[in-house]
Amino acid sequence: MTVSCATVRRTPLVVAVLGVVALASGCSSAGAPSASPSASTTQAAPAAPAAADSLQDDYQKVIKNVLPSVVQIQASSDLGSGVVYDDQGHIVTNAHVVGDEKTFKVTTANSTEALTAELVYAYPEQDLAVIKLTKRPEGLRAARFGDSAKVAVGQITLAMGSPLGLSSSVTQGIVSATGRTVSEGRSGGGTGATIANMVQTSAAINPGNSGGALVNLDGEVIGIPTLAATDPGLGNSSAPGIGFxxxxxxAKTVADQVIKNGKVTDSGRAALGISGRSVLDDGYRPAGVAVVTVTKNGGARKAGLEPGDIITRFDDTAVPTMQSLSEALAEKRPGDKVPVTYVRDGSERTAEVTLTEI
Structure with a gap:
């Protein structure tokens, strides 16, 4: 399984709507007994179950309250989504939505007029970015962000954004899993980031949903839709019901730092302190990560690793590729002490590395 960023190229979209009309006639056959004069000739439709009415009311209430805080972002030929973060006009989105651009057109749910926004800071390492409206419109409403620790499998979710350029769209599903570590490809405009603790959802995540809102029934944003799974066996077409x-x-940690300091000052993400590349064995199978450079004052250099070493295990986890090493690192925190196994001159060695911060 692979994942792809949920942005969309701005191309014409044709939606065919098929209207199905059901025709019913109330006639009696010639031999049918006539109705008793005291009998009613019509029957009231059965009342909808109270539970269904209540759930529908919950859906509609959440959509009414949250959708005005979800915007469409246009960056040149790409379209994505964003979430209004505060009353000052800051908007949280994905770094792959903004790309290398500095100015954007933003459309809110309550208006067709495009507003102008400027980049505050993009943080590709976590695929997050903050932009700010140059002029704050009346009635701008900030979303409420929830507590990620309370997100649980089975909770109902609503994904809000602009899939395929269809602004203010809503899909529904559940939290399918939590704590997923997912690597984002660079093809299709991705940042190549490896992101830990992602929320997996069955709510449809399509191109254009990137940067929007994944919302619970309390009307809280519990995640920023970013990736959709694709199936290489089906020509990398989307795998329905698997989004992240x-x-x-x-999102709050990054946005708060960016708004206060203009950049991310404390990523909370661990670094080994190397640049590397995947290597293959004699059978052309992934065999480890070759160290290309070591960072000055980084954990790897202090532990004695050198360019040319081939890392094969990280904290007792096999790391045959750079991606697998990145995923293992994403589970750690700066300051953690981790055994790293590597090969130098044909000899296997192990060093304890104190991880630093990205």
Whole structure:
């Protein structure tokens, strides 16, 4: 399984709507007994179950309250989504939505007029970015962000955004899993980030949903939809019902630092302190990560690793590729001490590395 970023190229979209009309006639056959004069000739439709009415009311209430806080973002030929973060006009979105651009057109749910926004800071390492409206419109409403620690499998979710350029769209599903570590490809405009603790959802995540809102029935944003799974066996077409969202806690951590300092000052993400590349064995199978450079004052250099070493295990986990090493690192925190197994001159060695921060 692979994942792809949920942005969309701005191309014409034709939606065919098929209207199905059901025709019913109330006639009696010639031999049918006539109705008793005292009998009613019509029957009231059965009342909908109270539970269904209540759930529908919950859906509609959440959509009414949250959708005005979800915007469409246009960056050149790409379209994505964003979430209004505060009353000052800051908007949280994905770094792959903004790309290398500095100015954007933003359309809110309550208006067709495009507003102008400027980039505050993009943080590709976590695929998050903050932009700000140059002029704050009346009635702008900030979303409420929930507690990621309370997100549980089975909770009902609503994904809000602009899939395929269809602004203010809503899909529904559940939280399918939590704590997923997912690597984002660079093809299709991705940042190549490896992101930990992602929320997996069955709510449909389509191109254009990137940067929008994954919402619970309390009307809280619990994640930023970012990736959709694709199936290589089906020509990398979307795998229905498997989407991933960056947890709200990480979005808040990044946004708060960017708004206060203009950049991310404390990523909370661990670094080994190397640049590397995947290597193959004699059978052309992934065999480890070759160290290309070591960072000055980084954990790897202090532990004695050198360029040319081939890392094969990280904290007792096999790391045959750079992606697998990145995924293992994403589970750690700066300051953690981790055994790293590597090969130098044909000899296997192990060093304890104190992880630093990205």
């Amino acid at each position: 969202a960056i947890p709200a806690s990480m």
